[in-house]
Amino acid sequence: MDCKEACEYIHEYLDGMLDADREAQLGRHLAECSSCSDHLKALEKTEALVAGLRPIPCPEGMTERILQRIPEPRRPKGWVRWMRRHPGLSVAVVFVLIMAGSMLAQWNQGSMLVVKGNDLDGINISGNEVTVPAGVTVDGDLLVENGTLRVEGIVQGNVVVIDGSLQASTANISGKITKVNQAIDWVWYKIGEWLESLAR
């Protein structure tokens, strides 16, 4: 063993982490090497001096001072603390409530006729009947809610009818036709619409 290795072992020994084998090896080296032996003694004295430093007690009144600084315990309501403990779940609950609320609001918009589309030129609306007359081409998607859609012309896009009826030949509509009548259908439709808007 050379002195460099011995030095490493000495530190491991002082850490209390030298196994019996290596300790024996070190012992043999120290018996022959006075410089390493002195080194070990110096380190041991160092440790003793440092560890022997008298601890300074904390000044008087520290506890009182600290207690004065901490605010009076407010008693948050049970559900506030539940929210703190389950932040993820709380967010999910709030999200569901908001989504349900907004869906309900949309659903309850009454029975007004709604016509949506980018190109509504030439479309006739009479009562709750929406007609795309023969010869008229609608350039884009068309959505009708709470009414009847009659397509005698051409729709170059998707058609969605919610709570109504569609009278058209599929030949006149170049895109998808979606009919939404039941409450469940409507929810799925809205979710699909939302997901689609995310993808865009």
Add this chain to the structure above:
Amino acid sequence: MFLDTLENRLAQLARSGDRSAFGQLVDLYKDKIFHLAYRMTGSRQEAEDIVQETFMRVYANLDKYDSRWKFSTWIFRIGNNLCIDRLRKRRPTWSLDAENPDADGVDGYAMLPTNDASPEDRMVLSEMQKNIRDAIAQLPDKYRSVVVLRYLQDLSLNEIADILELPVSTVKTRLHRGRESLRRKLEHDSIL
């Protein structure tokens, strides 16, 4: 093990608003944190501030305290981090031995904050204690943390590694280098 459960129970009580339980936690740890802070910063005043700040943070974060952790590890970590922050704010980059070009011939030692009226200084053995204290003060912050936690708080290498959030091997290296640095300084001062 029992001591740890006691602290966990006190922490739980404190969390639900029991001020007296929190007071007991303060009593249990104020001296240790003060000692740590004093040896790290060398200043009584800063040590007091750090003790207060440490407990403020403990209180503010009781909600997040997980009783699976050891309370002592947690509070020492907070305390040590506060010490390191203070030290960083205090001196930029020069070491204690280097002369400050702005202050003729005055080296870092002279710029260590002095504690007037420290009870230590008034004692007969103060010369020796002062040298040891200075030896610790001249260690780089990283080594000083490990040395103080090891010798003055009697913590195991694993506990120190948890507190400092470092691998045990790094803690060992810093401890070994710290020891050698202290030895050299004390030999230089003819203490050893």
